Amino acid sequence: MTFSWLKGHGTENDFVLLPDHDGTVHGDLDPTFVAALCHRRRGIGADGVLRVVRSAATGLPSAAEWFMDYRNADGSTSEMCGNGIRVFALHLVQEGLVDPSGPFLVGTRDGDKQITVDGDLVTVDMGVAEVRGTTKVTVDDHVWEAQDVRTGNPHAVAFVDDLAEAGALTAQPEYDEVVYPDGVNIEFVRRLGADHIAIRIHERGSGETRSCGTGACAAAVAHGLDHPSPVGSTCRVDVPGGTVWVTRGPDGAVALAGPAEIVARGEMEWIA
Numbered sequence: 001m002t003f004s005w006l007k008g009h010g011t012e013n014d015f016v017l018l019p020d021h022d023g024t025v026h027g028d029l030d031p032t033f034v035a036a037l038c039h040r041r042r043g044i045g046a047d048g049v050l051r052v053v054r055s056a057a058t059g060l061p062s063a064a065e066w067f068m069d070y071r072n073a074d075g076s077t078s079e080m081c082g083n084g085i086r087v088f089a090l091h092l093v094q095e096g097l098v099d100p101s102g103p104f105l106v107g108t109r110d111g112d113k114q115i116t117v118d119g120d121l122v123t124v125d126m127g128v129a130e131v132r133g134t135t136k137v138t139v140d141d142h143v144w145e146a147q148d149v150r151t152g153n154p155h156a157v158a159f160v161d162d163l164a165e166a167g168a169l170t171a172q173p174e175y176d177e178v179v180y181p182d183g184v185n186i187e188f189v190r191r192l193g194a195d196h197i198a199i200r201i202h203e204r205g206s207g208e209t210r211s212c213g214t215g216a217c218a219a220a221v222a223h224g225l226d227h228p229s230p231v232g233s234t235c236r237v238d239v240p241g242g243t244v245w246v247t248r249g250p251d252g253a254v255a256l257a258g259p260a261e262i263v264a265r266g267e268m269e270w271i272a
């Protein structure tokens with residue numbers, strides 16, 4: 001079977017996009033296939049897969065025409081992906097599938113998100129970030145207190161003096177499985193100013209990545225607990241793959257802005 005695919009990234013958090021508009025090409029994506037596509041040595045290589053499908057074809061509740069069916073590199077699903085949805089939205093615009101002259105909705109497992117596209121800068125209303133309290137994360141013998149923040153998906157945010165403190169991050173840091181029964185994304189955060197932080201991320205299902213949009217939002221919100229800023233203020237978040245911006249909205253809502261790019265497209269026959 002041949003099918004079309006694209007490759008894109010948002011601050012080097014990279015994705016294979018699989019157009020499947022009516023759900024007839026890939027159906028319920030096989031996790032083994034997703035993991036094979038994403039493998040950095042044996043596949044195309046990506047942090048995740050974005051299946052581009054009409055909401056009506058998913059059976060999931062959404063008022064949006066288009067649904068981002070997101071998968072991690074290991075084939076698992078997640079509720080939300082902040083970089084992926086920016087890449088997804090840019091793809092919809094480039095293919096003429098949405099009207100970019102105003103905001104439009106994209107469906108996700110975390111509900112519908114409002115998107116605004118201005119050139120290659122894509123802004124997502126991420127909704128309310130929920131701060132649940134403190135937890136712990138551990139790498140080798142080093143234990144950090146962390147904030148439990150939910151930005152559609154689960155995050156543990158630990159503050160460090162130096163991003164190298166977290167080590168190579170080649171293995172899953174330890175976390176409290178009672179707090180996070182479905183796994184967790186972990187951010188290590190260095191404070192650089194009242195509205196400026198730098199982060200490293202170990203993602204559930206994908207390992208260390210060059211960026212994480214939901215993680216940037218979680219980190220900015222956790223930083224804001226000690227550096228409160230007014231509604232409308234923007235926190236700059238430096239990630240290994242670039243910079244994204246998190247703007248505080250009313251009542252705990254946040255908006256994520258950053259670049260997105262589609263870098264390749266083609267037809268593929270998967271023969272492995």
Ligand SMILES: N[C@@H](CCC[C@H](N)C(=O)O)C(=O)O
Nearest residue numbers: 078081082083153212213214
């Ligand atoms: N890279 C993403 C987050 C992807 C999902 C995450 N790994 C999870 O399992 O929750 C982002 O940009 O937000």
